[in-house]
Amino acid sequence: MREDNVMELPFFLLVLEITFIVVGKAVHPGCECLIFSSTYSKEKAVFKSPDYPTPYSPNIDCLLYSFVSGPDEIIEITFEDFNVYRDKSDCLRGDYVKVFIHLDSAGINEYTPWETVYCGRMVDIPSVIYSSGPALVLEFHSGPRVTNTTGFTGHFKFIDKRVFHTEGVLLPNTMCDYQFQSSPEESAYGKFYSPRYPSSYPKNSRCSYRFRARYKERIRVVFEEVLLQKGDISCLNRADIIRIYDGKSTSDAVIRVLCNEGNELEVLSTGSELFIEFVANSNSPGQGFKARYQFQSMEETNTIDNSKYNRLGFLFPTEVGPSVSETRSSCDIIINSDTSKNGTIMSPMYPSPYPSKTTCRYEFQGRGKERVQVVFHDFNLYHVQDHSKDCENQDSLNAFVHIDGRMEKIDSFCGSTLPKPVMSNGPRLKLEFQSLYASRYSRGFNATYIFTDNFGIKTGTQVPDYPCAFELNSNVSKVGYFHSPNFPGVYPRDTECHYFFHGNPKEKVHLHFNYFDVEGVLPCEAISASDYVEFSNFIPRDRKYQRHCGQLKEFDIESDRKFFRVTFRSNDRLDGTGFNATYHFLNQVDMYTVIPKINGSKGCLAHSYLLLSMVLSTFLLMVRVP
Ligand SMILES: *[C@@H]1O[C@H](CO)[C@@H](O)[C@H](O)[C@H]1NC(C)=O
Ligand SMILES: *[C@@H]1O[C@H](CO)[C@@H](O)[C@H](O)[C@H]1NC(C)=O
Ligand SMILES: *[C@@H]1O[C@H](CO)[C@@H](O)[C@H](O)[C@H]1NC(C)=O
Ligand SMILES: *[C@@H]1O[C@H](CO)[C@@H](O)[C@H](O)[C@H]1NC(C)=O
Ligand SMILES: *[C@@H]1O[C@H](CO)[C@@H](O)[C@H](O)[C@H]1NC(C)=O
Numbered sequence: 001m002r003e004d005n006v007m008e009l010p011f012f013l014l015v016l017e018i019t020f021i022v023v024g025k026a027v028h029p030g031c032e033c034l035i036f037s038s039t040y041s042k043e044k045a046v047f048k049s050p051d052y053p054t055p056y057s058p059n060i061d062c063l064l065y066s067f068v069s070g071p072d073e074i075i076e077i078t079f080e081d082f083n084v085y086r087d088k089s090d091c092l093r094g095d096y097v098k099v100f101i102h103l104d105s106a107g108i109n110e111y112t113p114w115e116t117v118y119c120g121r122m123v124d125i126p127s128v129i130y131s132s133g134p135a136l137v138l139e140f141h142s143g144p145r146v147t148n149t150t151g152f153t154g155h156f157k158f159i160d161k162r163v164f165h166t167e168g169v170l171l172p173n174t175m176c177d178y179q180f181q182s183s184p185e186e187s188a189y190g191k192f193y194s195p196r197y198p199s200s201y202p203k204n205s206r207c208s209y210r211f212r213a214r215y216k217e218r219i220r221v222v223f224e225e226v227l228l229q230k231g232d233i234s235c236l237n238r239a240d241i242i243r244i245y246d247g248k249s250t251s252d253a254v255i256r257v258l259c260n261e262g263n264e265l266e267v268l269s270t271g272s273e274l275f276i277e278f279v280a281n282s283n284s285p286g287q288g289f290k291a292r293y294q295f296q297s298m299e300e301t302n303t304i305d306n307s308k309y310n311r312l313g314f315l316f317p318t319e320v321g322p323s324v325s326e327t328r329s330s331c332d333i334i335i336n337s338d339t340s341k342n343g344t345i346m347s348p349m350y351p352s353p354y355p356s357k358t359t360c361r362y363e364f365q366g367r368g369k370e371r372v373q374v375v376f377h378d379f380n381l382y383h384v385q386d387h388s389k390d391c392e393n394q395d396s397l398n399a400f401v402h403i404d405g406r407m408e409k410i411d412s413f414c415g416s417t418l419p420k421p422v423m424s425n426g427p428r429l430k431l432e433f434q435s436l437y438a439s440r441y442s443r444g445f446n447a448t449y450i451f452t453d454n455f456g457i458k459t460g461t462q463v464p465d466y467p468c469a470f471e472l473n474s475n476v477s478k479v480g481y482f483h484s485p486n487f488p489g490v491y492p493r494d495t496e497c498h499y500f501f502h503g504n505p506k507e508k509v510h511l512h513f514n515y516f517d518v519e520g521v522l523p524c525e526a527i528s529a530s531d532y533v534e535f536s537n538f539i540p541r542d543r544k545y546q547r548h549c550g551q552l553k554e555f556d557i558e559s560d561r562k563f564f565r566v567t568f569r570s571n572d573r574l575d576g577t578g579f580n581a582t583y584h585f586l587n588q589v590d591m592y593t594v595i596p597k598i599n600g601s602k603g604c605l606a607h608s609y610l611l612l613s614m615v616l617s618t619f620l621l622m623v624r625v626p
Contacts, residue, residue, distance in 0.1 A: 048151065073158040078154050189295075222292050376447040381445070395435045470498070474509075524547035
């Protein structure tokens with residue numbers, strides 16, 4: 001046996017005052033164990049690879065870091081530094097850390113499935129990981145190759161898992177189907193989580209969350225954090241997905257589809273029922289989601305409107321501009337889609353000149369999948385000459401939407417150029433009119449608003465299975481045009497729209513883009529934070545066509561056969577004005593067939609090894625098993 005173990009140990013032993021540590025040697029030669037238990041301490045403590053921060057030595061066959069918590073706890077591991085030698089793309093060929101997070105105890109053997117394998121740098125791994133149960137094991141392995149990689153360090157703590165309890169009633173004989181019923185006895189607020197949250201959700205799960213409000217109530221849900229399967233593909237082809245239906249089952253209209261990542265995403269039901277479905281079929285599950293819900297009285301929201309309305313003496317819906325209160329500073333209005341689906345907003349005293357030193361806020365509140373679109377008809381604000389081009393220090397109108405839980409300015413208008421239409425990215429939009437100077441020649445603005453389900457897209461037939469999808473059928477029209485949401489205005493953020501072209505047999509579709517401005521850089525991937533337009537002869541991605549983004553001159557694109565898909569996707573940053581294109585269904589189809597290549601799934605090479613299950617004793621001591 002290796003005599004030098006005694007000398008090595010102090011390097012990876014941590015100075016943990018109360019945390020229980022066992023250093024052991026498993027059956028397999030060279031297998032060392034470090035055990036961190038919460039038996040005596042819940043304090044945060046550190047762990048590190050051997051010799052950190054100097055490079056670790058080669059041939060560490062297996063070193064186990066076993067974390068064991070109390071029965072009502074889970075383990076949170078935070079990596080502060082990570083630098084483990086990576087051989088090409090496969091971690092198992094180089095040095096690696098195998099991660100076991102779904103364990104009932106710290107005992108693992110060669111048959112225990114690991115969740116993932118980490119290698120590379122900090123950017124290659126999630127910085128925080130959680131166990132789903134009372135144990136978590138990291139297995140560190142270094143191969144024969146001498147490298148100058150320094151290994152890893154981090155800290156861990158034990159957290160109470162009851163914090164992540166899903167309120168609501170788990171339906172009998174189901175894994176994760178919950179029902180939430182509003183009742184006078186129970187709280188109108190609560191939380192719900194994906195299975196095993198904050199650890200990763202199990203593969204092949206399907207969960208449902210059904211909300212039933214009482215009469216004159218609706219349901220508000222905010223997804224505080226969503227982290228599903230990674231990868232840069234549209235929600236159309238995701239194996240892990242959250243679908244939100246505006247009613248009691250999957251047969252109701254889809255309000256929103258969530259895949260990949262997001263923060264503080266808000267959904268409001270139209271009626272008193274809401275159904276959420278979470279499906280996970282990918283091989284690389286993410287962390288999942290955490291969300292809060294609220295049963296909200298419809299009267300409550302209307303009362304707020306009415307109090308505003310009474311206090312400020314507005315006519316509602318406003319057909320004249322908001323009157324300015326005595327202090328000449330407040331003229332705020334809330335426009336709720338329950339009250340009116342469309343109407344007019346104006347600057348105070350329009351079309352007479354607006355007063356100076358006035359701020360008016362116009363807050364729009366929609367529901368279901370409604371978006372707010374504001375279309376301007378007249379715009380005439382006083383503009384100080386010799387100022388910089390932007391609207392700073394000018395009389396202006398600013399548009400804000402909710403992004404990541406903040407109100408973020410998406411546009412700013414000043415002078416007398418008629419603004420393009422504005423659209424919200426969700427149920428809410430705020431416009432803020434700010435007059436600093438005013439002038440007797442400046443009329444202000446006049447605009448119409450509409451709460452719309454169709455994203456401002458009026459061609460084609462909207463399909464209910466997705467929030468924003470349109471079918472263009474050759475039987476309905478052989479020619480026509482289609483455009484991006486809110487065109488010719490800036491497209492909304494975090495929006496995915498599909499255009500499905502259905503021709504008759506022997507037809508194909510020809511598209512001509514006459515305008516194209518989609519924010520991004522080639523190859524239009526998520527890594528460059530690009531929005532994009534994707535083309536495909538199938539529902540899955542089609543390698544034949546590259547994604548399009550940027551500001552492009554006119555171009556043409558043609559399908560191979562009768563079906564064609566165009567997908568537009570925007571992220572939560574920077575916008576463009578989108579695209580406008582014409583389509584023609586043509587008759588002569590090339591009769592060759594392209595069979596799409598199915599990507600083979602990457603299998604992991606299973607290495608087998610033998611590890612001794614570790615049994616914890618309850619003493620506070622350090623043991624070295626010879
Ligand atoms: C580690 O080695 C690689 C190549 O062997 C070298 O490029 C890199 O700069 C080295 N890093 C450090 C921190 O010495
Ligand atoms: C506005 O609403 C009225 C009824 O409330 C409807 O008749 C009209 O068509 C709507 N206008 C638009 C532009 O949708
Ligand atoms: C708003 O402007 C349009 C276009 O200038 C005009 O037709 C309409 O009458 C205006 N609305 C009001 C209420 O003045
Ligand atoms: C067009 O109409 C015909 C006859 O009703 C039908 O068979 C065909 O499926 C329709 N084509 C499409 C693309 O819907
Ligand atoms: C989009 O293109 C079509 C066809 O060229 C055209 O009729 C339509 O006016 C365009 N839409 C806008 C808003 O420019």
